[in-house]
Amino acid sequence: MHEISFQAVNDRPTPYPPVAALGKSVAHFARPSGPNLLRRTDRLFQWVESRRQANVWPYVRSLDSAPAATAAIRYEAGDPGGGINLASQDYLGLSSHPQVHAAAIESVARFGVHSAGSGVLLGNTSISLELERSIAETLHVPHALLFPTGWAAGYGAVVALVRPDDHIVMDELAHACLQSGAQASTRNVVRVRHLDTEAFRAAIQRIRAADARNGILVITEGVFSMDADSPDIRSLQAICREYDATLLVDIAHDFGALGPGGTGQIGIQGMLGEVDLVMGSFSKTFASNGGFVAVRTPEVKQFMQIYAGSWMFSNALSPVQAATVLEALRIVRSPEGGILRHQLQAASLAIRDEFGRGGIHCLGEPTAIVPTPVGAEAIGRIASWLVFRKGALVNLAEFPVVPVGASRFRIQMMAAHTEAQARTGARLVMEALAEAREMAERHRSHVNLARGSESVADTPA
Ligand SMILES: Cc1ncc(COP(=O)(O)O)c(C=O)c1O
Structure with a gap:
């Protein structure tokens, strides 16, 4: 360098x-x-x-x-x-790592520089499928779905699952992609005081008491991007289980950069494999563009592939992006x-x-x-x-x-x-x-x- x-x-x-x-x-x-x-x-x-x-x-x-x-x-x-x-999201410096460069170059030699389609139409490659498996394994869940950006992942996860009669309860400081997804999905959005677990409980309890028929999506982040603080993920997930609500945690800033093996706040709080939905971005620690949603069942993954417009109607992550992130993830998980x-x-x-x-x-x-x-x-x-x-x-x-x-x-x-x-x-x-x-x-x-x-x-x- x-x-x-x-x-x-x-x-x-x-x-x-x-x-x-x-x-x-x-x-x-x-x-x-x-x-x-x-x-x-x-x-x-x-x-x-x-x-x-x-x-x-x-x-x-x-x-x-x-x-x-x-x-x-x-x-x-x-x-x-x-x-x-002091303005770089390349937190571990992996965008300059020789192994990451070598993996990117190798992928170009094999696949060219373009993903020539959406994931639904031959846009995936063996590298992107390996990346999905590797993310899922890191987060102790069986499935992950790649998106072209973290923004597309957040927005897509919300619009895929939430319908106009459903409810969203979200931290008031949740990222713009989640706010936009919420706005596009339902008018029933409650913004809860930042990190206030009891306020989350009260809102979810009130909604469930009035509406037993529709869904509730609860949204927070692992580390908030303007405040560097974290919610009590364990308590939020327990509240969600109690009221049949679904928790989505955005780990854009902590995944790779924090916690055991780079598993962020979810790992720190002993919640690997326990959170309903986890989304993240590759634009910070993983030296590339792209994002993902990690899920616990094949049904949810299938549903997102059909109803997340930002997956279905957008070109898949390119092979060079997938190879970059895959190698970055290997390093993240290594000593x-x-x-x-x-x-x-x-x-x-x-x-x-x-x-x-x-x-x-x-x-x-x-x-x-x-x-x-x-x-x-x-x-x-x-x-x-x-x-x-x-x-x-x-x-x-x-x-x-x-x-x-x-x-x-x-x-x-x-x-x-x-x-x-x-x-x-x-x-x-x-x-x-x-x-x-x-x-x-x-x-x-x-x-x-x-x-x-x-x-x-x-x-x-
Ligand atoms: C918390 C959070 N979620 C999602 C995103 C979107 O990620 P991407 O840059 O990959 O679109 C960002 C990036 O600004 C973010 O900070």
Whole structure:
């Protein structure tokens, strides 16, 4: 792996961003009106453009190197940047692993680069079938079904099973693919306070008392992607059994990266083979695109193949993706996987410790995700600009991905981060935050104006 060189730029003059760029959120523009569907996209564009001009639109940047512990990037306008990469989902660094590369290359030689059909029409290969078996075996269930993405898996699992008279009880912070699946399936959706097991019980009990005839799908995640915390899966599954409800757990962020043999929170909580439905994504630890749903009976798998539109009517995972994930899974389950998870945990603990020394308490538990509270969107947007220029690549999460006024840096650690990189990364983030706060203090009336325009943004996109 070659070393990435990058230049930290600390000394650029900082014209203070205008109110228009510091206030509002995408939620303000989510329900445009007017007869012309295309012209009514203008207002969002103007707002994003004002943010772009002021350098406070920290999105749609691209990599100029592998997503490794340090990386080179291009800003949206094309100018180069780079630094310590705290924004990679390649948690164990398997996208750069020589064995994974060799498996990918071998699959190309044998199958070409394309899956030439949906899974229902000759889109599968011997590699993808082996991957299904291997995922099922890892999670101690008999069956798994691959999807083209994790999003397609989550959405597909919900729409395949739930009909308009059924009910969904979901953690309020469940991922967008599950929220969209719920929205598309039934109007009977109850969003329960984050991680509140008793609130889940109360909602399920109330629904079952009123409706003994229809199904209840209960949805949560192994590790929540913006909060790095986990539900009590054992209790939720027990409640589901008591009321004939069905539990679906999304393990996108913990599968491979956490727990015994990489089995995530399900493994940690001793629930392997016990959860009704488990879905996951390959876009984090498994170095590829794709997703899966793991199920306990052939009937459920068959049903999903027919009624999950995102399986039936979408091309299957390509052979190179399947081979990549299969090899990544082999490493995840091997002693090397254990060492990499240990290194990842050490990096997560080091960056959390450094933030703690600076008085910042990161949210959640030590996992690959290290949510670092910022607060006001205006501060987050300015700090985000500063931190990239200082040489740390960090994603800003703002409303509606997180609540209004609770913006945060969603830091993602990798096994390859050294302790020095983790600590330097934290220091650069804290420096950027301190400078952003100081700028905001000097322009207090300005920031208050922006905050005023923020508070009207209570309509999620
Ligand atoms: C919790 C969770 N579920 C599902 C997904 C979707 O996965 P994919 O990127 O494979 O579409 C993501 C990715 O953002 C996620 O964070």
